[in-house]
Amino acid sequence: MASFIGALSLLIAVVLGVLWVVHKIGRRDTHHQGRNALIALVVAFIFIGIGGSGESTTKTSSDKASSSSASSVTATKRATSQKTAKKPAAQHKTTTTAQETTSRNGQVLKKLVSYTNQESAGPTQNYYWKLGKSHTTGFKNLKAGDYHFASDSQGRAGTARAVLTYGEYAASRGSRQGDPLEPTGWPTSNPKVAISYVFTGRTYHGYLYNRSHSIGDSLLGAKSYTSADNFTTGTRPQNVGADQDGGMRYAEETAEGYWQANPHTRATIKYETTPLYYRQETIPRGSIVDIKSSDGQINTAIAVINSAEGIKINYSTGGNNAKPITTTGSQSTNTRRGSGSGSASQQAGASSHSTTQAGTKSGQWTTAAAGKVYVSDSHKYYSQVTNPANYTYESESAAKASGATRATRGNQYARP
Incomplete structure (x- = not known):
């Protein structure tokens, strides 16, 4: 609307300007015509400016809206793309772990077959x-x-x-x-x-x-x-x-x-x-x-x-x-590994008893005599065992001196 009024004012200004020039040449009174033409020109510029500003403002708002909409769409696409990308990544990680485990197990089996063969x-x-x-x-x-x-x-x-x-x-x-x-x-x-x-x-x-x-x-x-x-x-x-x-x-x-x-x-x-x-x-x-x-x-x-x-x-x-x-005591080889503690004579003394297996047998279990224990290669000692030939039989004090300790729990072959 402002643009229309501006254009009309400009047209009036042009007409008044032409009349002012004609009358000026004919030496007529042109004071009011020149003034009116000037006013019309000013009005034209004012409304043209308002119209242009309005168009500019409208266009800018439209552009902003369009830009905002485009940014929103872009952001949405980016988020969707990232979300879509993350999901396969997680799936790939799980698959890779399973594949790695399967591969590892296969490699270990090959070694196991070699060792057992x-x-x-x-x-x-x-x-x-x-x-x-x-x-x-x-x-x-x-x-x-x-x-x-x-x-x-x-x-x-x-x-x-x-x-x-x-x-x-x-x-x-x-x-x-x-x-x-x-x-x-x-x-x-x-x-x-x-x-x-x-x-x-x-x-x-x-x-x-x-x-x-x-x-x-x-x-x-x-x-x-x-x-x-x-x-x-x-x-x-x-x-x-x-x-x-x-x-x-x-x-x-x-x-x-x-x-x-x-x-x-x-x-x-x-x-x-x-x-x-x-x-x-x-x-x-x-x-x-x-x-x-x-x-x-x-x-x-x-x-x-x-x-x-x-x-x-x-x-x-x-x-x-x-x-x-x-299974007999004489068939057992009981060379016990040294613990690294205790004197050489103590360790030698311990091994000197290794070929003598004693105790009281009841069913499958053999119980050590009072003050005696059965010492394993892992430096743990027991009071009852099923296969005494697999242990060093010695006094509890000698076992402690050589670094052995009483087992904290038993199993199907030995009891504390």
């Missing part, structure tokens, strides 16, 4: 080696105190998982909480054999196979006996290593050490054991144990080897080429 105790000579950080999986629906045992597609014991607590560890100390269950693939024959360990220089005499926990009694207590899927057929050294602190026992002691260092803690431990089978075999070549505490103090993975030095094992049937033996 060679009847080897592995790189540490103690039936285990460390893999690095843990790859715990499948704990989404498990809370503190929960556990899950499963079988694989062939009915063999599969991955066992548990969210361990200090309370479970404390409740299981002192005695076993149940009887081992027979796993799938348990062999029809379990001979007593002799296994000589390079790591300790000792010879074990006893049963070749153990019903080996995937998650041990010392960690899960009575819950560890609720399913046969928590057990596999393991050689004696697979279960406790060459020095009773190796094999699966090393993994268990890793978790136990955490509880001992953090008594009554409310932190938890994700503990996961995966038996690894070669093809269709029913006895695993070994296992991977993944351990991770909720406070990050423990984050490790351990590979355990299911073999026996000098004995060839058929992992489909449990058959083996070991020569069965009859």
Whole structure:
């Protein structure tokens, strides 16, 4: 509207200006015409300016609105793009972790097959080696105190998982909480054999196979006996290593050490054991144990080897080429590893008693005489054992002097 009035005023100013010029030439009175033309011109410029300003303002507001709308659309597109990009990234991360775990397990299985075929105790000579950080999986629906045992597609014991607590560890100390269950693939024959360990220089005499926990009694207590899927057929050294602190026992002691260092803690431990089978075999070549505490103090993975030095094992049937033996004290080689403490004479004195096994036998258990104990290669001593030939028999004072300590808990082979 302002633009129209401005244009009309400009037209009037032009007409009045022309009349003023004509009358000026004709020497007529032109004072009022010139004044009117000037007024019209001023009015024209005023309204033209208002119109232009209005158009400019309108255009600017429109541009701002358009710009704002465009920015909003752009921001929305950017946010949508970022959100879309993040989702596949998260999915990719999960997939990558699963792939890495599968790849790791496959690589470990190859090594296990090599070690077991060679009847080897592995790189540490103690039936285990460390893999690095843990790859715990499948704990989404498990809370503190929960556990899950499963079988694989062939009915063999599969991955066992548990969210361990200090309370479970404390409740299981002192005695076993149940009887081992027979796993799938348990062999029809379990001979007593002799296994000589390079790591300790000792010879074990006893049963070749153990019903080996995937998650041990010392960690899960009575819950560890609720399913046969928590057990596999393991050689004696697979279960406790060459020095009773190796094999699966090393993994268990890793978790136990955490509880001992953090008594009554409310932190938890994700503990996961995966038996690894070669093809269709029913006895695993070994296992991977993944351990991770909720406070990050423990984050490790351990590979355990299911073999026996000098004995060839058929992992489909449990058959083996070991020569069965009859356990007697004279057949045991008990060269005990020095503890690094105590005098040489004390250590020599301890070994001088190693070939003399005494005590009172009742059923499968042999009880040491008063003041005497059975000392293991791991420098723990017991008052009752099932295979005294596998221990050094000496006085409790001599055991303490050489650095040994009384075991805090028992197992199926020894009691404090």
